[in-house]
Amino acid sequence: MSEPQIWELYAIKYGTMPERTRATNLFGLDPHDDAPMPIDYYVWAAVSPQRTIVIDTGFDTSEADRRGRGLLRGVDEGLQTIGIDAGAVEDVIVTHLHWDHIGGEAHFPKARFHLQEKEMHFATGPHMCNHVMNRSFTVDHITRMVRNVFEGRVAYHDGDAQIAPGITVHLVGGHSMGLQFVKVLTKRGWVVVASDVTHFYENIETRTPFPVIYSMGDMIRAYDILEYHAATPGHIVPGHDPLVLDRYPAPDGRLEGIVAKLDETPSA
Numbered sequence: 001m002s003e004p005q006i007w008e009l010y011a012i013k014y015g016t017m018p019e020r021t022r023a024t025n026l027f028g029l030d031p032h033d034d035a036p037m038p039i040d041y042y043v044w045a046a047v048s049p050q051r052t053i054v055i056d057t058g059f060d061t062s063e064a065d066r067r068g069r070g071l072l073r074g075v076d077e078g079l080q081t082i083g084i085d086a087g088a089v090e091d092v093i094v095t096h097l098h099w100d101h102i103g104g105e106a107h108f109p110k111a112r113f114h115l116q117e118k119e120m121h122f123a124t125g126p127h128m129c130n131h132v133m134n135r136s137f138t139v140d141h142i143t144r145m146v147r148n149v150f151e152g153r154v155a156y157h158d159g160d161a162q163i164a165p166g167i168t169v170h171l172v173g174g175h176s177m178g179l180q181f182v183k184v185l186t187k188r189g190w191v192v193v194a195s196d197v198t199h200f201y202e203n204i205e206t207r208t209p210f211p212v213i214y215s216m217g218d219m220i221r222a223y224d225i226l227e228y229h230a231a232t233p234g235h236i237v238p239g240h241d242p243l244v245l246d247r248y249p250a251p252d253g254r255l256e257g258i259v260a261k262l263d264e265t266p267s268a
């Protein structure tokens with residue numbers, strides 16, 4: 001195995017749903033305790049002097065309209081703000097195949113997609129016969145990914161794997177059968193890009209899952225696994241929490257509220 005290298009790491013916000021509430025983000029919440037709890041949508045980028053690796057692809061305009069989410073900027077535009085040309089990216093890690101993580105796949109025509117075998121099995125297998133299980137997936141996204149398989153553009157992983165020196169993926173399942181999180185080695189050590197292993201800080205802090213569930217047991221266990229891989233709770237970056245942009249600095253003032261620099265120490 002070659003020497004690990006140090007990466008810069010960014011979260012780029014491209015979408016939002018301000019009217020979301022606590023009951024839609026926290027499993028089993030008493031309806032009396034409901035209150036606003038906006039959700040944000042991010043993709044992530046790890047950048048070294050030699051390479052750029054993008055984590056997830058977001059969603060596009062058609063999906064935003066269909067599902068009533070706010071698309072603030074195309075994922076390609078979001079990446080452009082930090083100098084990344086999505087059309088030239090060669091490696092995209094797909095944490096899972098939910099519509100808001102794979103719906104921007106067309107922005108990455110040159111990419112190879114790093115995906116867990118179990119996630120493709122889930123998205124094309126018997127569980128998809130049921131609308132409760134399939135509603136977080138969009139059939140066109142999945143068929144496009146099947147095409148990518150035949151075109152040699154999918155790298156399947158089964159469990160833990162190294163994508164590049166200093167970047168590894170880790171299968172946990174739970175929220176989706178083949179959900180994986182990503183670890184990136186930065187100047188402050190390994191940062192855990194949790195994606196939907198914990199949507200919000202509150203999910204992991206209170207051990208209360210987000211209410212889209214394949215396996216509740218694996219989802220709860222996955223919080224322990226995130227903590228095992230992180231030196232401190234501040235090394236875990238949730239997938240959808242607006243607080244990420246409050247806690248981390250922007251790379252420059254122009255990108256305040258759009259991009260968070262995750263290799264810097266967070267304020268909380």
Ligand SMILES: [Zn+2]
Binds near residue numbers: 098175196
């Ligand atoms: Zn998801």
